[in-house]
Amino acid sequence: MENVLDLQQTPKEEHPPQIQELPFYLLPYPQMIMEAIEASKGCSKTAILKHIETTQTHLPPSHLTLLDYHLNQMKHSGQLVFVKNNYTKPVQKPKPQGDSSHVAAVTTSQ
Known part of the structure; x- marks a missing residue:
């Protein structure tokens, strides 16, 4: 009975192993979208998607949903x-940059 595992025994490690976080920075989606549109002066969702994927090295798994x-x-x-x-x-x-003489003045009489 030497090979019996005691389930009540506490694990030797006090803390679970740390998950290594990926060191990356992701721009906000609205900013990435505007950059893609500015790069092509307006584009389809597919073009925006391709632009973001080529300019960003790490994207979350939910990238398309986001x-x-x-x-x-x-x-x-x-x-x-x-x-x-x-x-x-x-x-x-553009706002008109003309003379403001066409604006009516509002006066109150007492």
């Missing part, structure tokens, strides 16, 4: 526009 989530959030918040299967930045209308 990309989908952030693209949808950015589209719904107005940060991105989705036209003909392409994501682009919204067009900013």
Whole structure:
């Protein structure tokens, strides 16, 4: 009975072995998406995906899910526009830089 394992016996190690963390830095998804769009002046989800995969060395296993989530959030918040299967930045209308004489003055009478 020398080979009997005592299940009540405590393990010799007091602490479990540490999992080595990967030393990497991941940019926020909205920033990576905007960089991909700026690099090509608007692009499809596939092009954004390829750009991120070529510029980032380590991506999480849920990368595609995170990309989908952030693209949808950015589209719904107005940060991105989705036209003909392409994501682009919204067009900013320039403010008129003319004379302000056309602005009506509001006065109150007492």
